[in-house]
Amino acid sequence: MSDITTPDFKFQPYWWDAAAPVPFEERDPKNGYDVVIIGSGFTGVSAALHLARGGREVAILDRQNPGEGASRRNAGFIGRVLKKSYSELAAAKGKDRARAIYGELNAAYRFTFDLIEKEDIACFAARPGRFIGATSRGHFNALAKDLAVLEADMGFAHTMLPRERVREELGTDVYEGGAVIPDSGSLHPGLYHKGLLDRAVAAGVSVFGRTEVLAIRELANGKCEVQTDRGTIIADHVVVGTNGYTSRLGWFRRRVVPFRAYMAATEEMPQELLDRLIPHGRTVIDSNTNIDFFRPAPDSRRILFGGATAAPLGGPEEIARRMKGIIDRVLPEARGLRLSHAWDGYCAGTFDLMPHMGRNGNVHYAMGYNFAGVTMGSTFGRKIAARILGEPDQDSIFAAKGFPTMPFYTGKPWFLGLAMRYFDWHDRQLARSA
Numbered sequence: 211m212s213d214i215t216t217p218d219f220k221f222q223p224y225w226w227d228a229a230a231p232v233p234f235e236e237r238d239p240k241n242g243y244d245v246v247i248i249g250s251g252f253t254g255v256s257a258a259l260h261l262a263r264g265g266r267e268v269a270i271l272d273r274q275n276p277g278e279g280a281s282r283r284n285a286g287f288i289g290r291v292l293k294k295s296y297s298e299l300a301a302a303k304g305k306d307r308a309r310a311i312y313g314e315l316n317a318a319y320r321f322t323f324d325l326i327e328k329e330d331i332a333c334f335a336a337r338p339g340r341f342i343g344a345t346s347r348g349h350f351n352a353l354a355k356d357l358a359v360l361e362a363d364m365g366f367a368h369t370m371l372p373r374e375r376v377r378e379e380l381g382t383d384v385y386e387g388g389a390v391i392p393d394s395g396s397l398h399p400g401l402y403h404k405g406l407l408d409r410a411v412a413a414g415v416s417v418f419g420r421t422e423v424l425a426i427r428e429l430a431n432g433k434c435e436v437q438t439d440r441g442t443i444i445a446d447h448v449v450v451g452t453n454g455y456t457s458r459l460g461w462f463r464r465r466v467v468p469f470r471a472y473m474a475a476t477e478e479m480p481q482e483l484l485d486r487l488i489p490h491g492r493t494v495i496d497s498n499t500n501i502d503f504f505r506p507a508p509d510s511r512r513i514l515f516g517g518a519t520a521a522p523l524g525g526p527e528e529i530a531r532r533m534k535g536i537i538d539r540v541l542p543e544a545r546g547l548r549l550s551h552a553w554d555g556y557c558a559g560t561f562d563l564m565p566h567m568g569r570n571g572n573v574h575y576a577m578g579y580n581f582a583g584v585t586m587g588s589t590f591g592r593k594i595a596a597r598i599l600g601e602p603d604q605d606s607i608f609a610a611k612g613f614p615t616m617p618f619y620t621g622k623p624w625f626l627g628l629a630m631r632y633f634d635w636h637d638r639q640l641a642r643s644a
Contacts, residue, residue, distance in 0.1 A: 211527045214534045216477050216550045221526040223283045224475040224507065224514060224551040225400030231277040234417040238440045243269045243416075245598060246436050246445040248423050248459075250276035252583060253451030253576045255406045256325075256591025262413035264599040269445075270415060271438060273422040279455045281403045283555035284583060285473065285503055285516060287493050288322055288395030289340065290315040290366070293563045293580045297356040305363065310607045311564075312364050315582070318589035323395065325588060331405030333398045334508035339492045340394035343376065343385035346641035349497040350387045357389055367392055380494055380504075381487040382540050388497075396493050398508050399584065406588075424458055426450075428571050447598050450575040451591065453583065454556030456621070463621030465566070465613045466558040466578050472523065473516035474533035475507065475551040476544060484511050487541050499633035502536050513537065513544065519557075520626050529554060557581065566613045567593065567606055574598070578613075 211219070245261050247254040250272040258268045270276065292299075292315065300308035326335045344350035350370075357368040369390045371378065376385050411417060418440070426448055427435040436443040450459060454468040484506060488494065494504040502517035517536045523529050530552040538545045560566060560578035567576035567590045574597065576590035590606070597604040623629075 211530055214548055215530060216548045219530075219549060220551050221553060222551065223400070223473070223553045223555075224512070225282050225286075225398060228398065228509065229277070229282060229400030229404040231275040231282060233275050234419045239269055239271070239416070239418050239421065239438070239443055241442070242444045243267050244445065245269075245447045245449060246271060246434070246443055247449040247451065248436075249279075249451035249453070249455065250407070250417065250419070251279055251281040251451055251453060252403065252406070252587030253453070253591040254449065255403065255410050256588045257449050257451065257595045258415045258591075259406060259410040259413055260592055260595035261598060262410060262415045264595065264601075266598070268415045269443070270410075270417045271421045271423055271436075272417075272419050273457065274455075275419045276407060276417050277400075277403050280453060280555050280557055280583060281587070282400045283473070283553060284399050284557075285493075285505060285514065286397045286399040286402075286508075286584065287340075287503070287505070288319060288335070288397060288584055289391075289582070290319040290585070292582060293499070293559075295356045296360040296363070300359070307607075309363060312360070314607050315585070316364070316366075318585040319395070321592065322585045322588050325592075326397070326402065326405075329405060329409055331402060331409075333401035333405055335395065335397040335402070336508070337393050337395045338490065340391040341379040341388055341492045341494045342391070343380065343382070343388040343494065343496045345385065345497050345637070347386050347644035348641045349637070351644060352640055353389055353497055379488075379490060379492065380541070381489075381543055384540055385496065390492070394493060396505060396508065397584070402584075422457070426459065426573055428573065432572060434572055446572065448573045449594055450573065451577060451587070453577040453579060453587075454558035456558070456577070460621070461570070462575060462577065464615040464619055466560060466621075467623045467626070468556045468558050468621075469520040469623065469626055470523070470554055471516065471519050471557050472521070472529050472533060472554050473514060473552070474530065474537075474549050475514045476512045476537070476547040477550045478511045479513075479547055481511055483543065484513070487513060487543060498637050500630060502540060504537070504540070512550065513541070520630050522627070523554075526552060557583070561614045561616060565590070565608050568609045568613060569597070
């Protein structure tokens with residue numbers, strides 16, 4: 211693999227160079243807490259921080275080192291969109307519901323930036339904008355139509371660019387034009403998560419890594435029994451925020467669809483090359499359902515990118531070669547660059563392609579982010595904390611209905627290959643519609 215990787219290549223997230231997960235709490239948890247939080251990602255840490263400041267005794271449990279899952283592995287994009295477009299939601303659910311959904315996405319976007327500022331977390335949070343590359347003329351037309359309706363109804367600005375102007379945004383000729391969303395954001399997810407976790411610990415939260423939850427049982431007195439491989443804990447409330455890393459908790463496993471995602475980082479490059487490849491430093495996605503995505507690193511002259519989501523790739527070499535193929539195809543001037551990092555991790559979708567939060571008794575949950583985990587995880591954690599504390603601002607359009615599953619599904623998504631082929635077919639049909 212030395213032909214495409216640097217001598218110091220690491221099969222681990224680039225973000226860990228600045229914010230590597232570390233072990234927490236060698237001692238065993240106590241027998242009881244006010245709130246036990248399962249999962250140490252953005253959802254769990256956001257909830258823990260606000261609960262601790264509200265006077266609750268809180269423990270976070272994670273079967274890995276805290277931060278080792280998706281929160282310190284993702285791309286660090288900050289947006290206000292879902293896999294279901296505004297137009298699709300309006301057609302299926304009506305404009306009032308579509309406005310409510312996208313209004314909450316916008317509120318989550320604002321909340322995330324406000325939280326970073328309030329907590330003074332140095333994580334390179336910025337609003338460089340986003341470029342969406344249209345993979346066909348049909349995709350361009352559909353993108354233009356949807357964004358025009360979204361701007362008219364919600365005020366979310368955009369600019370459509372024809373094919374001949376794509377190089378103003380990205381050093382490529384593979385896209386048939388595209389769209390610029392001028393205020394979409396980005397951050398360093400490793401530093402953001404570390405900042406939240408540090409503040410939660412300072413607020414009194416106890417954090418236990420390498421602690422697996424085996425079962426949750428509600429007791430007759432309304433309390434919850436949390437069985438772990440390090441003993442049993444009694445809590446007034448439990449928060450489940452395990453997303454794509456949900457393991458033994460059957461009710462939740464049946465409602466999220468974990469899928470493997472892949473990313474890589476190039477070696478450092480001359481600034482003039484980076485400026486040609488991503489001239490305005492925006493985040494970049496394409497218009498396919500299963501996207502390729504790119505962004506400049508916030509703290510070095512590299513490009514971080516990913517794609518081939520849910521593909522059945524093997525070990526580090528196969529992942530690195532697949533990633534190298536993606537960047538070489540889209541950004542030909544990057545062909546001479548080697549990879550310094552490659553990694554994988556698990557995200558989670560849902561059967562209705564919508565995030566969900568809610569409660570079963572005193573067991574609260576938030577998961578199934580469908581690529582919106584930075585903003586929605588941060589926000590849902592805060593909303594769950596508000597609900598437990600009896601504060602306002604706890605309602606969510608995403609808690610308005612049930613959390614769907616399908617018959618006989620147990621948490622192992624045997625159908626992922628079929629689903630990805632359907633998405634590819636859908637994209638081809640849209641391409642032919644021009």
